Amino acid sequence: MHSKKTMANHSFEMLTESGEFMNIVLNNITSCVLLLDKDMKLQAFNDALKTIFSNKADEDLMYMLCGEAIGCAYQIEEAKDCGKTSKCCTCELRLAAFDSYLNDTIVYKEHIRRPFFNKNGEREMKDLQFSTRHFNFQKEKYIILIINDISGLAPSQNKMNTH
Template sequence: MEAAVFLVDKNARIKNVNESFTKLFHKTQDQVYNELCGNAIGCIFPIREETDCGKTYYCENCELRKSIFKCFKNKEEVQRKIIQREFYIDNQLYLKFFYIIANYFQYNNDEFILVMIHDISELEKARRELKELNDLKNKFLGIVAHDLKNPIATINMASNYLLENCDLENIKDTTKLLEMIHNSSNFMRDLVDNLLDVSKIESGKLVLKKRKIDYINFLKEVLEFNKITARNRLINIILEIKENHFPKVSLDKNRIKQVLNNLVENAIKFSPEESQIIIKVRKRNENELITEIIDFGPGIPDNEINNLFKEFHTTGIRAKNGAKSTGLGLAICKKIIEKHSGEIGVKSEVGKGSTFYFSLPIN
C-alpha cells in the first residue's frame, strides 16, 4: 500500500487526505476534515479519555505531535519517526507500527505539515518473529550444549576409570560405572531423537502414516511394555475402559505410541513407589476419544502449567527415580496430537497428582 498522506495546519487539524489514508484508517476526507490529528486517525488516548488530541496525559510524549510542531517551529526540518500504538479502526482496536515522515511547506502564505504514514506493522511483526526465532536458536544451542556436556563428561570419566583400573574381581563397582555409561548414552540418544523429531515437525516434514486400528488392543500392547518398568518401582498400572465398544480409530501407530510412552513414562518417573497409575479411555462424544493418564505424584504448580508443552521447559519437580528430562517430550506430544486433529492438556493439583489427557477423532 502507498503511504497514507494528510495535511495538518498549525493547530494539528487535518485539511486534506489521500486515498491511501482512507484505505488505512477507513475514513474519508469529509469525515476527518478539520478534525484534530489524533482523533482523526483513531489514536487510542483521546478516544479512551473522550477528549481532544493534545489534552490527554500521553499527548506531550506523542512522537507524531512532537514531529508536527517541531517542523512548524524549525520550518524546513524533516522529521522521521517510528511509532508503536493502538488505534481504533472501525471501532476495533489494532496495534500498529507506523513509519512517519513529516515535512514543512508553505502554500499561499499558509503553513502546513505534510505527514506520510507507512504502515510497517506486518514488517515489524516479521522482524519480531525472526528475533524470537533467533533467541530460541541461541537458547536451544545453550541448552543442548549444557545437556550434552554432562553425560559426555560422565561417559568420559567412567570409561577412563574402567580403562585404567579395570578390576574384574570388583564387579559391583564395575557394574555401577557401566550403568552410568549406559544411562548417560541413553539420555544423549533421547535428546538427539527428540531434536530430530522437533526439526521434522517444525519443517513440515512429519508425514503421518494413518490406518484404522482397534485402539483398545493397541493401548494394551503399549502398556505391557510400560508395566515392566513400573513393576521395578512396585507401581501398578490399571486400565479402565468406560464403554464396552469403541469404533476403530485412524492414527499413526508409531507416533501415538510415542505419545503414550512419553506420558506413561513421565507418570512412572514422578509416582511414589507402591502407588498406582490409572489409564482411562472414554468417548467425550460420538466423534472424540479421550485417553487420560492419572498419577498420584507430587503434582505440578499452577505457574508451570502454561509452559509445560513448550520446547525445553522442565518443571521444578524432581523425578522420584532421579531421571533427567530433555524438556522436549511434551512439546513433541502436543505437535503429534495436533497433527492428528486432537488436543492435549493437563489437570494437576500439588500434593495430589496429575492427569494428562489427549483426544483423538473417531471419524
C-alpha cells in the same frame, strides 16, 4: 534523440498546472499523506488514510484534529480532544509535526507502535513509520505528515535485528 540523462531527470514540474493529475497521483500512493495546519487540524488527505486508519466517513474528516481523524485510541478512550490526553505530550507524531512546523526540521522514517480504533470499533495495535516536514503555500505554513503501516513488517525486522 534524447540522451539517457535527459530521460532519467523528468520531474513533475511539467504537470504542476494539472490539479487533477496530482490528485490521481496522491490517491494512488499507498502511504497515508496528511496535510495539517498549525493547530494539527486536517486540511487535506489522500485515499490511503481510509485504508490505513479511518474509523469515520470521509466527510467527517476535514478540519478534524489529527488524532481524531486517524482514530487514536488514547483520544477515544479518554474522551478528550487530540492534544489534551495524558499521552499527547509524548506523542511522537505530534512532537515531530510541531518540530517540523516550528524549527523546519525534517523527520524521516521514524517508528512508533500505538493503539488505534478501526471501522468496527475494535482497538488494534499498529506499527507505523512516519515522516514530517513543513512547507509554505499561499502565505500559509503547513505540515505534511506521511505515514506507512508497517505492522506486518515490524516483527520480522525485529527478529532480523536481534540475530
